[in-house]
Amino acid sequence: MRRSSLLTSFVFVALLITFATNASAQTPGVFEVRFNDSALTSQQRTELAPTLAATKSFWETIITGYQPGVDLDGIDIIVEAAAIDGPSNVLAQAGPGGFSVTRGGFTFLTDNQFNSSAGVVTIDTADFSTNLIFDVLKHEVGHVLGFGTLFDLNSLSPNRGEYIGSEGVAAYQAEYDSAALFVPLQNETFPGGIQVFNGHLDEDNLLTDAFGRAIRNDLMSPVVSNTTNANDPFQNFLSDTSLGIFRDLGYETIATTFVVPPPVLGDANLDGAVTFLDIAPFIGFLTTGEFLIQADCNEDGVVNFLDIAPFITFLTGN
Numbered sequence: 001m002r003r004s005s006l007l008t009s010f011v012f013v014a015l016l017i018t019f020a021t022n023a024s025a026q027t028p029g030v031f032e033v034r035f036n037d038s039a040l041t042s043q044q045r046t047e048l049a050p051t052l053a054a055t056k057s058f059w060e061t062i063i064t065g066y067q068p069g070v071d072l073d074g075i076d077i078i079v080e081a082a083a084i085d086g087p088s089n090v091l092a093q094a095g096p097g098g099f100s101v102t103r104g105g106f107t108f109l110t111d112n113q114f115n116s117s118a119g120v121v122t123i124d125t126a127d128f129s130t131n132l133i134f135d136v137l138k139h140e141v142g143h144v145l146g147f148g149t150l151f152d153l154n155s156l157s158p159n160r161g162e163y164i165g166s167e168g169v170a171a172y173q174a175e176y177d178s179a180a181l182f183v184p185l186q187n188e189t190f191p192g193g194i195q196v197f198n199g200h201l202d203e204d205n206l207l208t209d210a211f212g213r214a215i216r217n218d219l220m221s222p223v224v225s226n227t228t229n230a231n232d233p234f235q236n237f238l239s240d241t242s243l244g245i246f247r248d249l250g251y252e253t254i255a256t257t258f259v260v261p262p263p264v265l266g267d268a269n270l271d272g273a274v275t276f277l278d279i280a281p282f283i284g285f286l287t288t289g290e291f292l293i294q295a296d297c298n299e300d301g302v303v304n305f306l307d308i309a310p311f312i313t314f315l316t317g318n
């Protein structure tokens with residue numbers, strides 16, 4: 001069962017944000033996340049500090065800099081707490097804010113010195129201590145960076161439910177749908193006729209990639225789920241599609257978040273486990289002497305009769 005909570009995003013276009021840190025020059029072109037938590041109570045600051053540090057580290061690992069021509073020096077994010085809608089449902093909301101500037105063909109919202117992008121994350125006071133807070137903050141910072149919030153200013157989603165930025169679409173074609181003309185975005189009508197669209201990936205998109213990662217479980221889908229579910233290790237992963245979208249927004253990113261799992265010794269048919277189905281292919285490697293790291297059960301660099309005993313051990317589990 002998915003533990004789910006809706007998240008929202010807003011753009012604070014006219015919001016004036018001033019940071020004391022602006023007095024000291026940062027380095028143009030170097031991406032850095034700087035949180036300002038001075039609006040929190042001292043108890044909230046203490047509670048949130050490790051999560052803010054982890055969120056900063058997460059995004060500074062994902063985003064490695066800017067596209068050519070963008071000389072911003074990172075992003076300043078105010079973190080505040082306010083009553084939104086009580087426990088669960090909306091856990092937080094966030095968006096960029098400030099003055100619109102265009103650099104290198106990309107539009108950002110910046111502080112009043114026009115050198116750092118800026119925004120706000122507002123955590124629902126009633127959900128401040130949720131066990132999802134790290135995922136919530138990662139997601140909300142994604143909005144402050146522009147996911148779903150700067151698409152319009154950058155002409156990336158002219159139609160409802162359709163993301164057309166070139167890097168995002170190319171990554172989506174490679175990962176999920178080679179025939180896709182756009183990345184499907186959220187496009188929903190809620191009770192009362194409230195229309196919500198283009199802020200997230202599409203939660204109703206059931207496609208999975210070659211590694212079994214469902215795009216609806218991407219960090220930038222509208223529903224955030226509990227990452228401690230051992231049956232679903234890809235909850236809240238960041239797809240290559242989302243990375244492409246951040247490149248379309250003017251950032252440089254790592255190529256992928258997917259880490260190849262270590263080989264399972266004895267898994268001669270490469271299905272991730274050692275079972276009787278591995279016996280025939282294992283014998284095949286023994287017979288031909290062809291090397292496969294999974295068949296080299298004693299890890300001596302060759303596949304031969306010395307691998308038989310450890311293979312049986314892996315197969316029988318003792």
Ligand SMILES: [Zn+2]
Pocket residue numbers: 007008009139143199200221222
């Ligand atoms: Zn959101």
